Amino acid sequence: MAKQKIIDAAIAVLNEDFSAPLDKIAAKAELSRRTLHRYFRDRAELLEACRVDMMHTWQTAMMAACRQGKDPVLQLELMLYAGIDCGEKYAFLDTLQEQAPATTQDKAYAAARDNWFRHVPALQRKGMISKELTVPWIRILFVQMIRSTIQALRSGSVVPNDIKKMAWYSFRRSIGMA
């Protein structure tokens, strides 16, 4: 589907340069700018479509991840993998979220994501997560670990197969897990 192709291109381009001209997005999608405009009235509409698409992708991946286990540690691992699978979509969504004020939908998204982090204090008491770290810091680490993975994949200097394992290893240890 051309529409999805455009959205994917837009996410890829805007993630690197938020004010990039539509030509660049069209080029990335291998379409003319004119065709892009046939699917999206204007820049704002495209941006909104990106937001919805990213949210949907992330939610779907998250749901699948969370269904698989009740153990918070396993859930966290699966959440990280879900974020990685969403790739740029997750990172860019996170950026967009900062720029625009939260709508009702956004709040649902944020709630879904934040849900896990409620477990942190309990895990800290159990000594599974370092007590030196704060919850906001751990959240930031989580997002940045996904960004690191994206960058590693894009740079091509790391073998794709190894990345997920390395990411989980690094993230797990960065928050004080064994």
Next chain:
Amino acid sequence: MAKQKIIDAAIAVLNEDFSAPLDKIAAKAELSRRTLHRYFRDRAELLEACRVDMMHTWQTAMMAACRQGKDPVLQLELMLYAGIDCGEKYAFLDTLQEQAPATTQDKAYAAARDNWFRHVPALQRKGMISKELTVPWIRILFVQMIRSTIQALRSGSVVPNDIKKMAWYSFRRSIGMA
């Protein structure tokens, strides 16, 4: 000095949106766009000034850090702190480096930064750094840890005093150190 004020504003704005209009930079610097143009002929000149400023800041911090110890682990810790002290400058410089082809000066910068990472294989053999991780991945983690710190500071949700400690703790452990 107004010139420095503009450069700082430019780094802050362009770090978030590389194609942001000059109006935004001028606004951030609390100056009119006309005044900005009195200091910098055009966008390219401002960008170049940013690059030089960031490189200088980073080099200075790095030199100071490296003078303090011969132990690679201590050096790494001090390098991380240097990066954090440079703040956005380090992260943006890293971005710029990707976009523009390396000049002679850039190579010197890159060399200084990369210098430390030569120690990694030796440290891996000693079992101080995880053998599961690759050098490119460790480099990415280093940069992203600085970005995490910037974000944490900017969000205001983490106490500044704690950040450096948390960043070093998380980075150290993420690469497999004790």
Next chain:
DNA sequence: TTATAGTGTCACACATTTGTGATATTTGTC
């Protein structure tokens, strides 16, 4: 007070980006 340096405001030409209409050209299907 009078210079003078730094800044702000306004106006302007120019370039780029954006959104749209008109008209081919391609693509797939019958």
Next chain:
DNA sequence: GACAAATATCACAAATGTGTGACACTATAA
């Protein structure tokens, strides 16, 4: 081949961003 759907190309007006000149408005020092 004939047809319809999707796309490309071109042209164009409107909006936005860029760089510059002219001039007015502070300050501060001589």
